[in-house]
Amino acid sequence: MINSGCLLFEKYENEITCIYGEASTGKTTFVKLAAIEQTGKNKKVVYIDTENSFNTERIKQLAGDNFQNVLDNIILFKPRRFSEQNQIIKFLPGIKNISLIIIDTISYFYRVKVKEKPKVYNMWMSRQFSILNELSKNIPIIITNQVYNKVDKNEITMVGGEMFKKLSSRIIRLEKTPRRIIFEKPAGEKINFEIKGNGIFNL
DSSP states (O other): OOOHHHHHTSSOOSSEEEEEESTTSSHHHHHHHHHHHHGGGSSEEEEEESSSOOOHHHHHHHHGGGHHHHHHTEEEEOOSSHHHHHHHHHHGGGOOSEEEEEEETTTTTHHHHHHHOHHHHHHHHHHHHHHHHHHTTTSOEEEEEOEEEETTTTEEEETTHHHHHHHOSEEEEEEETTEEEEEEETEEEEEEEEEETTEEEEO
């Protein structure tokens, strides 16, 4: 079984790690496993769920007998719009005793709003990253991100493009067919994996 803590925190504890990929590649499963591991350190995990994908039954399946302790140590936020996401991130520096911050998915509201007013929403997103970057000096942060198809180049890239890549300290791409983890920043190995009911397993 893959230990997501080893993948995300062993060498890069105090950074912003961005996990991106197409739908159903395993992004949310990875961050849930990371949350489960971190709640065992007698500290809280902040989980910002923009897509309403925080399923307690899935947490129970992954955490097993430790299910209730995990839930008791997760501070869950469910923003309903970009402005609420802004306010929550501004509020984060005031929360104490945190071992991990997760935002799943950071670009969910942004990808729609940035089309309406690119300068305004790029500015707000940059400010969110500025707060997260300061926090990441002491607390590991994982963000998940969506992708879109660049028709002119026939390739898939992450929402936010170069700005998100520049502002993320570490970037991990997940692929679905076959399931594979690709370490893009810094460049590293590729690992094939599979998702089962009780976790993620390497092949």
